[in-house]
Amino acid sequence: MLKENEIETAIRILREPRTRMDIVYLLLLLIPIGKVVSYSTLAHILKTTPRVIARYLAMNKYAPLIPCHRVVTKRGELGGYTPGGREMKRRLLRLEGVEVQQDRVPTHVYFDCQLKQLLT
DNA sequence: CGACGAAGTCGCC
DNA sequence: GGCGACTTCGTCG
Numbered sequence: 001m002l003k004e005n006e007i008e009t010a011i012r013i014l015r016e017p018r019t020r021m022d023i024v025y026l027l028l029l030l031i032p033i034g035k036v037v038s039y040s041t042l043a044h045i046l047k048t049t050p051r052v053i054a055r056y057l058a059m060n061k062y063a064p065l066i067p068c069h070r071v072v073t074k075r076g077e078l079g080g081y082t083p084g085g086r087e088m089k090r091r092l093l094r095l096e097g098v099e100v101q102q103d104r105v106p107t108h109v110y111f112d113c114q115l116k117q118l119l120t
Numbered sequence: 121c122g123a124c125g126a127a128g129t130c131g132c133c
Numbered sequence: 134g135g136c137g138a139c140t141t142c143g144t145c146g
Contacts, residue, residue, distance in 0.1 A: 049140045050128040058127050080127025
């Protein structure tokens with residue numbers, strides 16, 4: 001169950017995204033359960049670099065309300081996760097049905113192409 | 121304002 | 134598969 005202030009935050013972001021960070025959060029909400037996207041693609045969409053996307057996600061105080069665990073490396077590695085670390089990230093992904101082996105995700109769970117198409 | 125450093129990526133070996 | 138260079142911008146001084 002969400003806390004009241006979390007709900008308020010979510011609604012605020014949905015109604016009026018104020019920062020580039022908010023935009024990233026909105027994009028994350030488009031990812032279906034069981035799929036992932038790469039830092040690289042998000043960076044491409046926002047015309048910035050993967051490093052910056054990672055920064056935005058790291059600042060995400062609302063995890064896992066904002067599903068930043070669905071963002072992984074372009075080459076199939078898990079990438080980081082701030083509170084809880086890789087352990088937590090792997091667990092969250094598995095809960096959503098993503099098969100993770102040796103901290104890597106298979107290429108067929110990537111949602112990158114569809115996400116780009118949604119935005120054209 | 122200037123400097124710092126980070127949840128990545130690419131090219132080279 | 135490991136290593137170094139490069140990138141961008143929120144935060145801190």
